[in-house]
Structure formats: C-alpha cells, structure tokens
Amino acid sequence: MESILFLGTCEEDGSLGKPARETLGVASQLAAQLRAPFAVGLIGTSVQEAANQAADSGATRFLGVCGPDFSQPRYATDSAAAEALCRAANATIILAPGTSRLMRCLPGVAHRLNGRADTHVTAFVANEGTITAQRWYYRQRMEARFTRSHRPWFVLIDPGAAPVWSGISRQVEVENIDVVLPDSARKTEVTGFREPEAGLNTIRPDADLLFVVGAGWTKKQPDGKVHAAEAEQLILEFLTRTRCSLGSSKSLVDLGSEGQPVLSFLSHLNQIGQTGSTPRHPKGLATCCHGEEPHTIGWRFISERRAINLDPQCGWARGKADVLYVADAFAVLKRINELLSET
Amino acid sequence: MNTGYQIVVCGGIVPDPLQTLEPVPTPTGPALKNELVLPATLDPWACHALYEAAHLARQHPGSKVVLVSISPKQRLQQVMMTIAQKVPFDLVALDGAASGFTDPAETAAALAEAINGLPGLNREKLLVFGGWESASRGAGVTLQYLAERLAISDVFMGVDELRVQADGSLEVLERIEGGRQQASRCSGPPVVVGWATGKLPEPRNNPQIGMQNMRAIIPVLQRAKQVKIGAEGVSFASVALPKQLRQTRIVRDATPEAIAREIVEWIKG
Numbered sequence: 001m002e003s004i005l006f007l008g009t010c011e012e013d014g015s016l017g018k019p020a021r022e023t024l025g026v027a028s029q030l031a032a033q034l035r036a037p038f039a040v041g042l043i044g045t046s047v048q049e050a051a052n053q054a055a056d057s058g059a060t061r062f063l064g065v066c067g068p069d070f071s072q073p074r075y076a077t078d079s080a081a082a083e084a085l086c087r088a089a090n091a092t093i094i095l096a097p098g099t100s101r102l103m104r105c106l107p108g109v110a111h112r113l114n115g116r117a118d119t120h121v122t123a124f125v126a127n128e129g130t131i132t133a134q135r136w137y138y139r140q141r142m143e144a145r146f147t148r149s150h151r152p153w154f155v156l157i158d159p160g161a162a163p164v165w166s167g168i169s170r171q172v173e174v175e176n177i178d179v180v181l182p183d184s185a186r187k188t189e190v191t192g193f194r195e196p197e198a199g200l201n202t203i204r205p206d207a208d209l210l211f212v213v214g215a216g217w218t219k220k221q222p223d224g225k226v227h228a229a230e231a232e233q234l235i236l237e238f239l240t241r242t243r244c245s246l247g248s249s250k251s252l253v254d255l256g257s258e259g260q261p262v263l264s265f266l267s268h269l270n271q272i273g274q275t276g277s278t279p280r281h282p283k284g285l286a287t288c289c290h291g292e293e294p295h296t297i298g299w300r301f302i303s304e305r306r307a308i309n310l311d312p313q314c315g316w317a318r319g320k321a322d323v324l325y326v327a328d329a330f331a332v333l334k335r336i337n338e339l340l341s342e343t
Numbered sequence: 344m345n346t347g348y349q350i351v352v353c354g355g356i357v358p359d360p361l362q363t364l365e366p367v368p369t370p371t372g373p374a375l376k377n378e379l380v381l382p383a384t385l386d387p388w389a390c391h392a393l394y395e396a397a398h399l400a401r402q403h404p405g406s407k408v409v410l411v412s413i414s415p416k417q418r419l420q421q422v423m424m425t426i427a428q429k430v431p432f433d434l435v436a437l438d439g440a441a442s443g444f445t446d447p448a449e450t451a452a453a454l455a456e457a458i459n460g461l462p463g464l465n466r467e468k469l470l471v472f473g474g475w476e477s478a479s480r481g482a483g484v485t486l487q488y489l490a491e492r493l494a495i496s497d498v499f500m501g502v503d504e505l506r507v508q509a510d511g512s513l514e515v516l517e518r519i520e521g522g523r524q525q526a527s528r529c530s531g532p533p534v535v536v537g538w539a540t541g542k543l544p545e546p547r548n549n550p551q552i553g554m555q556n557m558r559a560i561i562p563v564l565q566r567a568k569q570v571k572i573g574a575e576g577v578s579f580a581s582v583a584l585p586k587q588l589r590q591t592r593i594v595r596d597a598t599p600e601a602i603a604r605e606i607v608e609w610i611k612g
Contacts, residue, residue, distance in 0.1 A: 075498040100519040104500045107484035111491040137443045150576040188529040268540035274360045275387040294360040319588030326595045335603035
C-alpha cells in the first residue's frame with residue numbers, strides 16, 4: 001500500500017508559498033484517491049504556521065524540521081532535513097513543489113533512500129490503482145506519461161501546473177524531528193540574494209504578459225543606423241506601463257558578450273528557450289525576434305502568442321504565433337506606449 | 344605552489360536543437376526517430392560548464408579540465424570535432440545511451456565510477472561541473488545523484504557565476520525564483536556545480552587547440568568502455584508530440600496605429 005508525504009519548505013514569514021500549496025493539493029487528492037496514509041513534512045525556521053495552513057488537507061501527521069540552520073536554502077542542511085522527514089514518515093511517494101530549493105536537494109535525498117526522483121512533473125494522478133506521472137522531454141518538445149515501480153518515488157511538481165489548494169487554517173500538533181548536523185553541513189553559507197545585474201526587476205513570473213525582445217532591436221534600421229538607445233527607451237517604457245515579464249532570445253543576449261550593441265538591461269536571466277527558461281504566462285508578445293525553434297520551445301506554456309516582425313516568412317508565421325504583425329516594431333511600440341499612457 | 348583545481352565536467356550529447364524530433368516506440372522503451380543519424384551537439388548547458396571550467400583553469404595554473412561523457416562513441420566523435428576546437432580538455436568517454444528516456448540514476452552511477460577511476464583524483468581540489476539540466480531529459484537530478492555517490496555535500500544548481508576568493512573559498516551565484524540569484528560562500532572544494540548559462544561567450548574555434556585535443560581524444564574514443572544505461576522500473580504509457588501548429592493570422596499592410604490599437608486591446612482584454 002502506498003503512503004504519501006507532502007514535503008515543503010516554509011517561506012520567510014513561516015507560511016506555505018503558492019507552489020507548495022499547489023503541490024499540497026495534488027498530494028491531498030492523490031491520498032484521497034488511493035485512500036493512503038498522508039503526512040505533511042515541513043522544513044524552515046519555524047513550521048507551525050505552515051502546518052496549520054495544511055490542517056484541512058486530509059493529512060493525519062504533521063512533521064517538522066525547524067531551527068535557524070534550516071532557514072537557509074542550502075544543499076547539505078536541506079537534504080539532511082528532508083531525509084529525516086522521509087525516514088520518519090516512511091512514505092513510498094513523496095510529493096514536493098519544484099522550487100529551486102527542493103530541486104537542489106531532493107534528488108540527493110532520493111539517492112540516500114535508494115529511491116528515484118522525477119522533476120518538472122505537470123500531472124500526477126492515480127487511475128485504477130496505477131499512478132501515472134506526466135512530464136516533458138527534450139525541452140518541451142514531447143510529452144510523456146509513465147509509471148515507476150521504484151519506491152520511494154520523489155515527485156517534484158512544476159510550479160503553475162496545478163491549482164492552488166486552500167483550506168481552513170487551524171492549530172495542529174507538529175512532531176518535531178531532531179536533525180544533528182555535522183560541521184561539514186555548514187561549509188556553505190548563504191550570504192544574500194541579488195536582483196539581476198541590470199538592477200531592474202523585469203522578470204515577473206506572475207505577470208499576465210511575456211514581452212520578448214529579439215536581436216532585431218539592435219540591428220541597423222532603414223536609415224542605416226543602429227538605434228539601441230531608442231529601443232531601450234521604448235522597451236523600458238512598455239515594461240513600466242504594462243508591468244509585464246521581459247524575455248529575450250539567446251542571440252540578443254549573446255551579442256553583449258561579443259561586444260556588439262545591446263540592450264543594457266538584458267542578461268542571461270532573461271533568456272527564453274533551449275538554454276533559457278520556459279515561463280508560464282497567459283499571453284506573449286514577441287518583437288524583432290525570428291521565432292526559430294530553439295527560442296520558441298521556451299514558449300510552450302504561453303497560451304496566446306502574438307509577434308511583430310518585418311519578415312512575413314519568419315518562424316512565427318509558420319504556426320508558432322496566433323497573430324503575426326508584419327511591421328516595424330519601433331513604430332508600433334512607440335504608438336502602443338502612447339495609447340497606454342492615455343489610459 | 345600548485346593552486347590548480349581538478350575540474351571534471353559531465354556532459355552528454357543531444358540532438359541539434361534545429362532538428363525535428365519525433366518519438367518512436369522500441370522494444371526497450373521510447374526513442375527518437377532516426378536517433379543515430381540525427382546531427383548532435385554537446386548538451387548546451389554542459390557546454391557552458393565546459394567553457395566556465397576552461398576559464399577557471401586558465402586563471403589557476405596547474406588546473407586540469409576533464410570532460411566525462413556518456414554518449415554513443417561514433418556520434419560523440421563527430422561532436423568532438425567541433426568542441427575540441429573551443430578549449431583544452433582531456434576526454435573520458437563512456438560508450439552508452441544519451442537518450443532523454445534513460446534514468447538519471449543509472450547515468451550518475453556510471454559517471455561516478457568513471458570519476459572515481461580518474462588517476463590522481465584529489466578531493467581537496469575537485470570541482471565537478473555539469474549542466475543544471477540537459478536538453479534531453481531536462482530533469483536536473485543527475486548531478487545530485489552523482490554528488491551523493493562521490494560523498495560531496497556542497498551542491499549548487501542553476502549557477503551563473505563562480506568566483507574563487509583570495510582565501511580559496513568559492514562564491515557562487517545560483518538562479519532562484521523571480522529572476523533573483525542566491526549568493527553563497529563555500530569554504531572550498533569538493534563541490535558539485537550545475538551550471539545555467541554562466542557569463543561567458545562561446546569561445547572562438549582554435550584549430551591548434553583542436554588538433555592538440557583530438558590527438559588524445561581519438562584513442563580515448565577507440566578505447567571507450569561500453570556502459571548499459573536504461574530506465575529500469577520505468578514504464579512509458581505514451582510519448583507524444585504536442586499540437587504545435589497554430590492557425591497564424593498574418594497581418595500585412597496595416598498601419599502602426601491600427602496594429603498598436605489591436606495589441607493594446609488584446610493586452611487589456
């Protein structure tokens with residue numbers, strides 16, 4: 001018989017973050033489907049508030065590893081804490097949100113427990129007793145459904161792939177699990193958090209719109225000159241007015257390293273596609289970007305797609321965008337900014 | 344005094360991103376159609392790891408870079424013709440599957456065995472690099488399995504920058520949520536580092552380095568030990584391509600004014 005453990009980390013304020021609540025919902029539903037024992041395991045400075053938040057999830061045990069050592073997202077301490085929770089819960093299936101913190105440590109924990117880990121899972125369901133996971137392969141080019149006989153099975157659910165769970169918060173009793181850390185676990189110390197080099201908070205995972213800029217913004221315009229400064233001004237004004245998320249093609253980011261004119265606020269963190277991110281936004285607008293496959297595979301989870309490009313034969317025209325505007329992005333964006341300023 | 348590092352870079356090959364990929368069922372599980380003849384490249388993030396390794400090695404005399412790759416050896420040889428021209432490195436080749444449908448636990452076991460077998464391995468100088476995810480499986484778990492097998496307790500994933508401080512400690516920037524980076528300081532090797540894009544441009548081809556590398560690479564490839572990499576315990580119910588094509592409406596000859604109005608309406612809608 002399966003036994004389910006939801007494993008999460010607490011936010012700085014001690015609560016459960018959105019990705020954690022999404023995965024808690026998946027775990028809760030799975031436990032109900034399988035009528036399996038269900039426990040919640042939490043890591044953080046203090047875990048009581050997060051445990052209270054999960055009170056209504058159907059879990060019958062609440063386990064915690066807490067203390068100042070477990071406030072830092074650090075492989076050695078996080079993996080020790082997660083290992084202790086998994087051993088205490090003795091679960092066969094461990095569900096966790098695919099946050100950077102848990103993605104870093106849980107595969108290692110799976111190895112310690114002679115288990116297996118699957119990440120970027122987008123669906124995890126039981127059907128007639130068979131548990132099936134779904135995830136993408138080859139950078140979102142093909143989707144597979146599969147089962148695993150190996151236990152314990154660690155499953156990390158991609159943020160945004162499941163609805164956010166919510167329930168009534170009430171006081172629960174948390175079993176505190178003691179973890180004795182060796183000195184070597186403190187070899188690494190988290191010293192802080194940084195915004196992208198540009199200092200602009202232009203990557204917004206919760207934004208409704210993804211705005212992608214391509215290399216065309218820094219190419220010669222009809223007057224034979226490069227207008228990078230004007231492009232920067234137009235793009236920044238658009239970002240300010242729409243509060244959208246800013247993405248870029250690899251070619252544009254790479255130009256900077258090659259010493260060519262670039263948009264100063266872009267870094268590799270903005271890169272979308274094969275070697276960049278695959279964000280989830282309801283809408284996406286690409287400008288001066290050719291929409292070739294290595295870039296557009298990063299658009300897999302963008303629902304509505306529009307593009308502005310001077311080339312009617314570009315990649316976007318070949319079924320990758322819903323609408324392609326064959327136009328000069330400088331002129332269109334300038335007018336868009338004017339219209340947005342009027343409202 | 345030799346301040347050099349032993350930098351081991353793990354990286355497999357993947358199909359060239361411009362190729363059309365189609366899954367096909369085989370008796371041993373899913374595979375790619377015409378997989379053995381698809382043009383391949385070194386996994387992009389592993390490539391970044393290799394460039395960062397070479398850069399670090401240049402800054403620290405006495406350092407050595409070893410690329411450990413599990414890939415079908417004929418295809419790896421083709422890929423090496425390009426990669427070998429970029430930066431100097433030694434190759435350790437294992438002849439095995441590089442498919443995205445294999446299990447990372449099996450890949451990590453083979454990599455660990457190869458790394459433990461490196462002559463003169465010194466853990467106090469060991470930096471294990473790789474891509475934080477691959478362009479095939481894209482799971483981001485192999486390096487952590489490997490870290491456990493090598494008993495390394497300091498692991499960094501999604502790394503954009505690694506700087507060696509004057510006292511020998513390592514300052515690492517990792518990508519985290521919301522476009523932010525987490526800065527950590529680790530007192531020193533051994534560490535496992537899963538690189539994101541890093542900060543370095545792709546090095547220019549250098550035929551001299553290429554010839555120097557290939558002299559050693561060809562015999563290594565000829566001697567490459569076969570390893571069995573599968574996906575034991577995994578049963579695929581389906582592997583399918585998503586519906587990719589949209590009915591694109593191409594708007595030509597519209598004025599910037601008309602396009603701008605339509606886009607603003609769409610954004611607000």
